[in-house]
Amino acid sequence: MRTWGLGLRLALQANRVRLVVTALAVSFTVAFLLGALGALPARQAKLDRLNARDFVSVDTNASKGLKHPPRVTLETANGWYRGKPFTVRLVEAEPGAPRPPGLDRYPGPGEVMVSPDLRAAMQAHPKELASRVPGRVVDLLPDAALSGPHELFAYVGVAKVRYGQVVQHFGYHPRSQPTPVELKIAAWLGAVGLLVPVLVLVGTATRLSASSRDRRLSALRLVGATPRQARAIAATEGLVAGIAGVAGGLAFFWLLRRPACALLPFPDGVFAQDLMPTGLEWTVVVLGVPLLAVTTGVVSLRKVVTGPLGVRRQAPLKSVGWWRLVPVLVGLGMLVAMRLRADRWAPGHGIGTGLLLGGGGLTVIGLAVAAPAVSRLGGRLLSRMPGISPSLAAGRIESDPTASARVVTGMVLVLFVTAWLLAFLPVLQANRGSSDAALLQTLPKGLLTTGSAIEPVDLGAVRALPGVRAVVDLGRSTVAGPGRRDPDDAHSVTVASCTALGRALGRDLGCGTSKVHRIGLSDWRPGTRVDVLDADSRVTSRLALPAVIPTLGFPAQLLDGGFFDGDLLVDPSLLQADAGTTRLVIRTDGTAAAVERARAALPLSLAFTATTLQEQVATTGQVYLGYLRAVRIGLVLALLIGAASLAVTTADAVNERRRSLATLVAFGTPLRVLRRSVLLQMGAPMLTNVVAALAAAAVASACYLGTLQTQNGETWSLPWGSWALAALTAGVAVLLATAATLPLVSAIGRPEALRAE
């Protein structure tokens, strides 16, 4: 026990820099882990919140006339406000009726309760929301009543709910929905992408100024510290760093939880208190990470604990064998095998998944294992160069390739993971987000479409609004007849003027002179006659389809969106549209104010269904774009951490060699030669390793993408541009890190450096 006290003193008095850097690295690890682990529970918490305020409704017919407990009737309107989802619940409540979480009473008629963000919006733009949230704000909704901090949500008290449901009880049984695969992949990639460099930083930090620690421990061994005591002393240092790191990590987590929530791809935000790992995860992180730090510290000491004479009497360094290249080659070989037999061994089936994960994992580990051999290769190349600096540098590398490799391993792993991710991103993007994202670019801004109007709409008033460019109403009619394969089936057609629609959409739809157009895959036969039906399926007139039905030049995505009824667009001059089924297309100038002005002018039911195309796409697209953004932020962070650990190790490597460098200076070696040799000694192994990492990543991604191509018939191109950028970034990081050591070399050039031991 006394030893621990001594270890504590040594830890605090000896190398404070190492202690601080290790503690910081551990803090990052803990904070990242807690954040990443908290993301999935945060999603579940959001679902739970939605479930809790969802309700089971009463079958009012069954209980008609009977005495019943106090009731609340709700009518929910889901819509959009300035690009954000917006929900209003109209409430008609009897005293004592069941309430959703967070509400201790219901608003009475003329009263409203709103979420904080909705209240802010109402204060900023009172006119836009007055009609949709009618009444006096009596209360703000607390967190418990909302699914996210930025949700726009309101309870509006009314005397009579027209189309509501009677609530039996709130809260579905909390059901956990299976996590979507994309989310799992994103979380996993994010965690690995961040953890690898952070763990490398931890490893780096615990090895900082290792030789001075070795000297200290051997001095202790000399005066009689047993191997166990020496290990305990070293472990204490790791433990101190670990405990400080966990404390720091918890602090980081609490401080950064709120901003971190903003990175999660949920439009209405995540409550900071929901970003919360499970109890088991907490325990594992809080106990496991310091344990890891202690272990790294002890393991890195294995060699020196044995001798009181320290490093001086250590066994000679083993030379680095070329066998080290084997694991990475085997890993890549597995990926190549997967590619070559993509028809049978595609990921998703046992062997394919095994090859992908095994090969990928082996390649990552293999790169780290191979780093000394690759560094040695760099040394070999250097020794071919003329001049004294290269040969000095080459000698150093050759004498201890492992030490040179240690400096770059972190960067290499980060680079590999980054390069792989860069190749994988487009796949993730294309699977969901990007088609929507591309569509967003091409669609006119501020184009509103509505659902069917129940009430009559004063189109003139809407047209007269400032910022409204055009209003087209899409009617609907029902037709049936021999022009279709199944003549008895009644089908909807959209009734609108093609040219007016084209004008409103601001694009050339290819209307021509035809009055009938095909929308999508219509199987109406040209040149036939069809029956036009009324609401009671009676034939009111007949319509002759033209001999040629041109197809409307329309983005396919819009056709999927339920934008049109049926698969024909018929000019109003040919058909009488059903009354009361009008839907609107409103073209505004694209400003949020104009869009909201138009919505505010519509009857309440239409106002909630009026949606811009951007908003429609947003529901699916934005979430995935959010993931992409999170992954990209993760990549930048990973590269930064990688560069940081590179700079720390490089500076430390020079510092550790202070003595031998100072000796060289004392012997009269020009500083210039020394500087060049240090630059080469650091740069050459880095360069060969960076090239190796990028090459491995290129092979790995080519195999992976090629396999996907065979599997799904999609074409993916390798992201050469992004890779070049990553290589450039890595190159700059390498340069900066090595350049950062030059002042150190100069400082060592001063004669007093020799004394500093």
Added chain:
Amino acid sequence: MTEPMLTARDLHLSFGASPALAGASVDVLPGEVLALLGPSGSGKSTLLHCLAGILVPDRGEVRYRGSRLDSLSDELRSGLRRTDFGFVFQFGSLVPELSAVDNVALPLRLGGHRRRESEARALEWLERLEVADVAHKRAGEMSGGQGQRVAVARALVSGPRVIFADEPTGALDSLNGELVMDLLVGAAREQGSSIVLVTHEPRIAAYADREVVIRDGALAAAVVA
């Protein structure tokens, strides 16, 4: 005749291909100051390390007070270094991050003594070696002579039976060197400790009761002063 405190018989030790010790034998008597002399690279330090149980010879045996030292476990040999042996090397034997008093107290604290008691004894020794004024300076902040005197204090603090000194004055000027030797030998004689002293300075060797010369890893001649 008194029993030797330490005996080495026919020690062989090689680092790789080159032998550092080749049949060295030596006795250390209780309370004597024994000087190991010899040219550079002859194996003086290696012999001293074997005698102290830091290195284990490939062949031959080392006995301390009659029992085998070379076959003891690392744990037990560490314990001996703490309680029975003291060390003064040319440099680098102090822990640079610890203060003088902490350094001197180290063997006691590693042996499980209380901190306060250890520090009190350390201070006494620092006073005896006339370096109490640097007691709270770190080892890295002291002059060479001060550092060596602190090292001597540390070698003596646990009341060792044998003190191993490998060129203890090698980094000091002659005045400082003699001062350190006076203090070391004086205190050792007072405690009855033996000293195994490696040096190549005749003036320092003059402190010894007996000198042995080592050449190519074996004893060349024994001279009784």
